């Protein structure tokens with residue numbers, strides 16, 4: 001079936017046309033068009049996403065993207081319109097929902113609300129037709145969420161852990177601000193960290209030894225803040241187990257050490273879950289999954305621990321927000337007959 005998908009939950013306006021087949025167990029997707037209009041430049045001067053500006057930009061961009069889709073020659077006779085209803089910024093979500101509702105009326109096509117997080121969960125299925133073996137563990141790491149799922153099959157999963165405070169992406173963005181890096185901070189920190197030594201500073205690894213699968217990232221960002229403020233005395237050197245003199249530490253060392261703390265927490269907790277449920281696959285999705293150094297950290301640890309595990313991480317354009325992932329989630333929701341209210345649900349979870 002052909003799915004027209006619309007995504008406006010945050011700062012990307014996105015429309016996609018996707019052909020979906022294969023059923024719930026082995027869905028296959030052919031992406032006909034995947035259009036994204038990024039608002040990064042608009043929000044950058046404010047150091048983060050401004051909801052009302054996001055709304056204004058979505059209202060402007062939705063018709064432009066739709067026209068582009070029509071102009072590219074695709075016959076617009078989809079079987080379903082899938083639109084993100086949450087989680088996200090309420091004013092931003094409404095723009096996509098209202099646009100989808102108008103199309104639904106005009107084109108007389110079925111409409112279905114989609115959970116954005118399910119989009120991130122299904123994102124690895126958009127590329128290639130490799131089958132996912134189950135059970136699987138899924139780690140969703142985005143600007144608003146950090147979630148671990150025990151995935152029985154494509155249509156059924158159970159949340160086993162999540163962040164108790166900040167999401168990983170949020171922690172990246174806030175730490176980037178402390179380092180005077182522009183929004184969004186994730187790619188900036190990753191870039192800067194390439195010139196740094198990840199073993200320079202031992203930042204805390206919150207909840208790493210706790211038996212549960214929850215995460216906490218707000219303390220890590222605070223620790224980076226204190227690192228700047230504290231007196232650079234002997235106690236300081238001991239506290240952070242510095243590998244070099246404080247005056248020799250560069251911004252790149254801080255970025256690399258910060259990332260190492262994030263990678264340690266994510267890999268250790270996720271792979272503990274993998275071992276516990278004897279997972280055959282590991283899915284990692286969401287904006288932070290685009291981080292190549294994080295991908296390497298997972299590959300290295302999987303190898304070191306000798307785990308027989310298929311790793312599924314989408315390419316960067318399917319990690320960050322786009323509408324093709326919403327089409328994928330829309331397809332599964334449609335087959336499961338899952339119906340969600342067509343209204344903005346800012347705090348929707350999995």
Ligand code: KG4
Nearest residue numbers: 142143144169184186187287288291320321
């Ligand atoms: O999934 P996403 O595009 O939007 C949400 O659903 O939240 O994720 C956005 C988040 C931002 O916090 C951004 O800084 C982070 O993903 N991000 C990254 C990278 N690229 C995007 N974080 C770390 N490294 C990256 N390369």
Ligand code: ZN
Nearest residue numbers: 142287320321
């Ligand atoms: Zn997202």
